Amino acid sequence: KAGVTQTPRYLIKTRGQQVTLSCSPISGHRSVSWYQQTPGQGLQFLFEYFSETQRNKGNFPGRFSGRQFSNSRSEMNVSTLELGDSALYLCASSFSLAIYEQYFGPGTRLTVT
Amino acid sequence: DAKTTQPNSMESNEEEPVHLPCNHSTISGTDYIHWYRQLPSQGPEYVIHGLTSNVNNRMASLAIAEDRKSSTLILHRATLRDAAVYYCILRRQGAQKLVFGQGTRLTINP
Numbered sequence: 001k002a003g004v005t006q007t008p009r010y011l012i013k014t015r016g017q018q019v020t021l022s023c024s025p026i027s028g029h030r031s032v033s034w035y036q037q038t039p040g041q042g043l044q045f046l047f048e049y050f051s052e053t054q055r056n057k058g059n060f061p062g063r064f065s066g067r068q069f070s071n072s073r074s075e076m077n078v079s080t081l082e083l084g085d086s087a088l089y090l091c092a093s094s095f096s097l098a099i100y101e102q103y104f105g106p107g108t109r110l111t112v113t
Numbered sequence: 114d115a116k117t118t119q120p121n122s123m124e125s126n127e128e129e130p131v132h133l134p135c136n137h138s139t140i141s142g143t144d145y146i147h148w149y150r151q152l153p154s155q156g157p158e159y160v161i162h163g164l165t166s167n168v169n170n171r172m173a174s175l176a177i178a179e180d181r182k183s184s185t186l187i188l189h190r191a192t193l194r195d196a197a198v199y200y201c202i203l204r205r206q207g208a209q210k211l212v213f214g215q216g217t218r219l220t221i222n223p
Contacts, residue, residue, distance in 0.1 A: 092209075
């Protein structure tokens with residue numbers, strides 16, 4: 001069974017640009033969550049999606065947005081990039097809300113210059 | 114979000130048991146205790162979870178205090194591959210959101 005895949009794995013962008021990151025959950029999984037990991041703040045929750053609906057959102061500015069498609073794939077978008085957005089962005093999937101294991105992808109390393 | 118407290122780092126020797134403590138004095142009745150670990154250059158990996166009773170799986174055991182205000186993750190025979198940051202997380206029933214603290218960096222000596 002293939003794991004959670006995230007594309008691209010590495011990305012370099014310039015301040016002010018926007019970026020879209022993609023996450024494909026494990027086949028059959030309907031729940032997708034996104035996290036940001038930085039050396040200073042650690043792992044922080046961004047969003048949670050289930051059946052195309054955002055169920056929860058972390059404490060991030062409106063420049064961070066996301067969506068989930070009918071095939072459970074998810075994307076997150078960051079507009080007007082700032083240097084502080086440089087981070088590892090991780091996606092996690094689980095079968096349903098009642099299942100307790102979340103499976104994380106390898107992450108997308110975003111560098112903003 | 115209820116908070117957990119873990120030691121910043123711990124060290125152990127290969128093939129010895131490791132006990133990783135976690136305090137969660139503000140835990141509520143609907144909070145499950147989860148443990149994840151993150152190996153270098155990888156995303157977090159689920160280890161184990163429990164509510165009230167002690168739990169065992171192929172990776173580890175979870176011992177939960179009777180008042181649920183603390184728990185201990187037990188690795189029965191540590192290997193070098195167990196060197197990672199271990200996170201103790203309280204997760205509300207029905208919610209996917211994981212609130213990660215700073216975790217415990219576990220070093221295993223050969």
